[in-house]
Amino acid sequence: MGNYFWIFVSAAVINNFTLSYFLGLCPFFGVSKKIDTAFRLGLANIFVMLITSVCAWLLNTFVLPYAPYLRLITFIVVIASAVQFVEMAIKKLSPALFKALGLFLPLITTNCAILALALFQTNRGYSFLEGIFFALGAGLGLTLALVLMAGVREESEMSTVPDVLQGAALSFLIAGILSMAFMGFAGLFSGAA
Amino acid sequence: MSSVKRAGPVRLIVTLGVAGLVSGLILVTAYLATQPIILRNQAKALEAAIYRVVPGSTTRKEFIVRDGKLVPGSNNPAGGQSENVVYGAYDSSGKLLGYAIPGEGPGFQDTISLIYGYDPHDKKIIGLEILESRETPGLGDKITKDPKFHENFDSLSVEPKVVAVKHGTKTAPNEVDSISGATISSKAVVSIIQKENARFLSVLNSAQGSEGTPQ
Amino acid sequence: MTDRQKLAQETTKGFWRENPIFVQMLGLCPALAVTNSAINGVAMGVAVMFVLIGSSLLVSALRNVIPKQIRITTFIIIIATFVTVADFTLQAMAPTVHKELGAFIALIVVNCIILGRQEAFASRNTVFNAVGDAVGMSVGFTIALLILGSIREILGSGSLFGVALFGTSFEPWVIMILPPGGFLAMGVLLMIFAQVKKNRQRKASAQLKEEAA
Numbered sequence: 001m002g003n004y005f006w007i008f009v010s011a012a013v014i015n016n017f018t019l020s021y022f023l024g025l026c027p028f029f030g031v032s033k034k035i036d037t038a039f040r041l042g043l044a045n046i047f048v049m050l051i052t053s054v055c056a057w058l059l060n061t062f063v064l065p066y067a068p069y070l071r072l073i074t075f076i077v078v079i080a081s082a083v084q085f086v087e088m089a090i091k092k093l094s095p096a097l098f099k100a101l102g103l104f105l106p107l108i109t110t111n112c113a114i115l116a117l118a119l120f121q122t123n124r125g126y127s128f129l130e131g132i133f134f135a136l137g138a139g140l141g142l143t144l145a146l147v148l149m150a151g152v153r154e155e156s157e158m159s160t161v162p163d164v165l166q167g168a169a170l171s172f173l174i175a176g177i178l179s180m181a182f183m184g185f186a187g188l189f190s191g192a193a
Numbered sequence: 194m195s196s197v198k199r200a201g202p203v204r205l206i207v208t209l210g211v212a213g214l215v216s217g218l219i220l221v222t223a224y225l226a227t228q229p230i231i232l233r234n235q236a237k238a239l240e241a242a243i244y245r246v247v248p249g250s251t252t253r254k255e256f257i258v259r260d261g262k263l264v265p266g267s268n269n270p271a272g273g274q275s276e277n278v279v280y281g282a283y284d285s286s287g288k289l290l291g292y293a294i295p296g297e298g299p300g301f302q303d304t305i306s307l308i309y310g311y312d313p314h315d316k317k318i319i320g321l322e323i324l325e326s327r328e329t330p331g332l333g334d335k336i337t338k339d340p341k342f343h344e345n346f347d348s349l350s351v352e353p354k355v356v357a358v359k360h361g362t363k364t365a366p367n368e369v370d371s372i373s374g375a376t377i378s379s380k381a382v383v384s385i386i387q388k389e390n391a392r393f394l395s396v397l398n399s400a401q402g403s404e405g406t407p408q
Numbered sequence: 409m410t411d412r413q414k415l416a417q418e419t420t421k422g423f424w425r426e427n428p429i430f431v432q433m434l435g436l437c438p439a440l441a442v443t444n445s446a447i448n449g450v451a452m453g454v455a456v457m458f459v460l461i462g463s464s465l466l467v468s469a470l471r472n473v474i475p476k477q478i479r480i481t482t483f484i485i486i487i488a489t490f491v492t493v494a495d496f497t498l499q500a501m502a503p504t505v506h507k508e509l510g511a512f513i514a515l516i517v518v519n520c521i522i523l524g525r526q527e528a529f530a531s532r533n534t535v536f537n538a539v540g541d542a543v544g545m546s547v548g549f550t551i552a553l554l555i556l557g558s559i560r561e562i563l564g565s566g567s568l569f570g571v572a573l574f575g576t577s578f579e580p581w582v583i584m585i586l587p588p589g590g591f592l593a594m595g596v597l598l599m600i601f602a603q604v605k606k607n608r609q610r611k612a613s614a615q616l617k618e619e620a621a
Contacts, residue, residue, distance in 0.1 A: 020587050022441040026520060029433065069224040069496070072514055073216065073488045080484065110518040112437040119511045124304075163606070165599055168433060172595030179588040205478050212482050216489040223493045230500035238503075325507075 004133045007126070011137030017113050018145035019179040024113035027104060028149055029171050033157075037100055038150035042143025044086055044101070046136065048108055049117050051082040053135035056118040057128050075118045076109075083109045113142055148178055238324075239308075243280050243293040246310035246320030250282035250290045258393065263400040279393055282310070291319055292397055296389035300328055300381040305336075309346060309386060313397050318355070318386070321346035326378075333378035342379065345369045351390055357383040415540045418533075422544025428521045429552035430601060435521040438512045439553055440590035446569050449557025451505045453550025455498065455513055459490045460522050461542040464530040468538035471531045483526045484517070491517045521545060559593050560584045 017023040027041060055078040064071050087105045091098045098105070108114065117138050121131050152174050161170055243253050255266035258277040266278060280293040292313065297306040305328070310320035323337045336342060349355060350366040357380045360373035371379035428434050438456075443449040463486050467474075474482050495513045499506045506513070516522065525545055530538040558568060564584030566574045583589050 022437050022587065022590060025436040025440070026434075029436070069220040069492060070217070072492050072495075072517060073220075073485065076484055076488055076517055080481065110520050110523060112515045112518050115515055115518050116511055119514055123511070163602075165602075169595050169598035169602060172591050172598060176588045176591030176595060179591055180583070183586070183588065205475055208473075208475055209478055209481065212485045216485050219489055220492055223496050227496040227500040231496075231503075234500070234503050
C-alpha cells in the first residue's frame with residue numbers, strides 16, 4: 001500500500017507533471033485564466049488519463065509484446081478515442097461545460113501529459129493498480145498546476161503590470177516561481193525510502 | 194482538401210486501412226533494421242561497465258541464481274532481464290577476478306541503476322559504476338561523477354554490512370562517505386548495494402568453494 | 409508574386425516572424441524540457457525537423473486523396489510513423505543523446521507545431537510550399553531551442569556544448585538547468601523581445617510624426 005501512496009504523491013506533487021516535467025503546458029498557458037474552467041478542464045484530463053492508463057496497461061500486457069514498434073501509434077489512437085468519448089459524454093451531461101471548454105477538449109489529445117503518462121507507465125513497468133494511482137496522481141497534479149496558475153493570473157489581471165511583461169512573459173515568470181515552490185516538495189518521504 | 198467531396202464510409206475505411214498498413218510495414222522495416230544495432234550497443238555498454246568495476250577483467254560469463262546456486266545463464270549478449278543475473282569476470286588467463294552485480298532502486302528523483310564489482314576472496318567491493326540516474330544536477334548527480342565518492346568503492350569491505358555515513362565521518366572499511374549535499378542520493382546507492390548483497394553474496398561466496406576451475 | 413518568391417517567403421516566415429516557439433507559442437513542452445543544454449536542444453530540433461519535413465511532404469502530396477473527415481487521424485498516423493522511425497534511428501546511431509532526450513522524442517507526436525502545420529498549411533498547399541514551410545518552421549524551432557539551451561547551459565553549467573567556459577571558480581546558477589530555470593529563461597526572453605518590439609514601434613511612430621510635421 002505504501003508503494004501506491006508513494007506513486008500517487010510523487011506524480012501529484014514531487015514530480016508534478018507540469019511544474020517538474022514540463023508536460024501539459026498548452027492548457028497551462030492557454031486556458032488558465034479562470035479558476036472554474038481550469039478546474040473542470042483538469043477533471044476532464046484526469047478522466048482521460050484514467051482511461052488511457054487502463055488501455056495502455058491492456059495493450060502493454062496482451063498486444064505490444066508481439067509488436068513493440070506499434071506502441072506509439074496504438075497509444076495515440078487510444079488517446080484520441082478516449083478524448084472523443086469524453087467529449088461526447090460531456091456534451092450530453094453538461095452542454096454548458098461543453099461550451100465553456102470549447103476547443104480545449106479536443107486539444108486534450110495533443111496534451112503531451114496524457115501520452116507521457118502512458119509512456120512513463122510503460123517504462124517503469126507499473127502494474128494495473130500502480131498505473132491507476134499514477135494516473136490519479138498525475139491528473140490531480142496537473143489540475144493543481146492549472147488551478148494555481150489560473151488563481152495567480154486572476155489576481156494579476158486586477159493589478160498593474162508593466163506592458164512588456166504583459167501576456168506570455170508574465171505567465172512564464174509566474175510558472176517559474178511556482179515550479180521553484182514545488183521543488184520544496186523534493187525529498188518528501190525520502191527518509192523512509 | 195477542396196477537391197474531395199464528402200467521402201462515403203467505404204472510402205474512409207479503405208483510406209485508414211491503407212494508411213495503417215503502409216505505416217505498419219514502414220515500422221516493421223525500421224524496427225528490424227535498427228534493433229540489432231541497438232542491442233549491440235547495449236551489450237557493449239554493459240560489457241564495458243563490467244570490465245570497469247572488476248579491474249583487470251577481459252572476459253565475462255552470465256550466471257543466474259537458481260535454488261540458491263549459481264547456474265550458467267543464457268549468455269544473452271544484451272544482458273539478462275531477470276533480477277537474478279550476475280556476471281563472472283575473468284582475466285585473460287581465465288582466472289575468476291570477481292563478480293559484477295547489477296542492481297537498481299529508487300533514488301532521490303527517479304530510479305538509479307548501477308553495477309558493482311565484488312571480490313569473493315577478500316569479501317570486498319572493488320568497483321562501482323552508475324549506469325542510469327536522473328538525480329538533481331549539480332547535487333545528486335555527483336554520484337556519477339565525484340571521484341572521491343567512487344573511491345569509497347575501490348576496496349569496500351562488506352562485513353558486517355555496507356553502510357553510508359555522513360560526509361567526512363568514515364572510519365571503518367565497510368563505511369561509505371556520503372557526498373555532502375547529496376546524502377539521500379548517496380544513501381540510495383548504498384541501499385541498492387545492500388539489497389543486492391543480501392540477494393547474492395551467500396551464493397557467490399559458496400560458489401567460490403565449489404566452482405573450482407572456472408570454465 | 410512568382411513561385412520562387414512565394415517559396416522563399418513561406419520558408420523564411422518560420423525563422424522569426426512566425427517563430428513557432430517565441431511567437432506562436434506552440435510546442436512548448438519539449439522546448440523547455442530538453443533545453444538544459446545546448447546540444448540537447450539542437451538534437452531535439454533536428455529530430456523535429458525530420459518529422460516535420462517528412463510529414464508535410466507526405467500530407468501535401470496526399471492532400472487530394474485524404475478524405476476530410478478522417479484527416480486528423482491520418483495526419484496522426486503519418487506523424488507517428490515518422491516519429492517512431494526517428495526514435496529507432498536515434499537510439500541506434502546516438503544512444504547517449506537518445507537517453508538524454510528520453511520520452512520527449514516520442515512526445516514529438518503530440519507536438520502542436522507538427523499537427524498544426526499539417527492542418528493549417530501542408531494540407532492546403534503544394535508540395536514545394538509545404539516543404540518550404542516545414543523547413544522554415546523547424547529551423548525557427550531549432551534556433552529557439554538553441555538560444556534557450558545555450559542560455560541555460562552557460563548560466564547553469566558554466567559550459568557551452570560541453571566545453572567549460574569559465575574556470576572552476578565559477579559557481580554555476582544550477583537552477584537554470586532545473587525546471588524553474590526553463591520557465592524563467594523563457595519569460596525573460598519574451599520580456600526582452602517585447603521591449604525590442606516596443607522600441608521599434610516607438611521609433612517607427614516617431615519617424616512618421618517627423619515626416620508628417
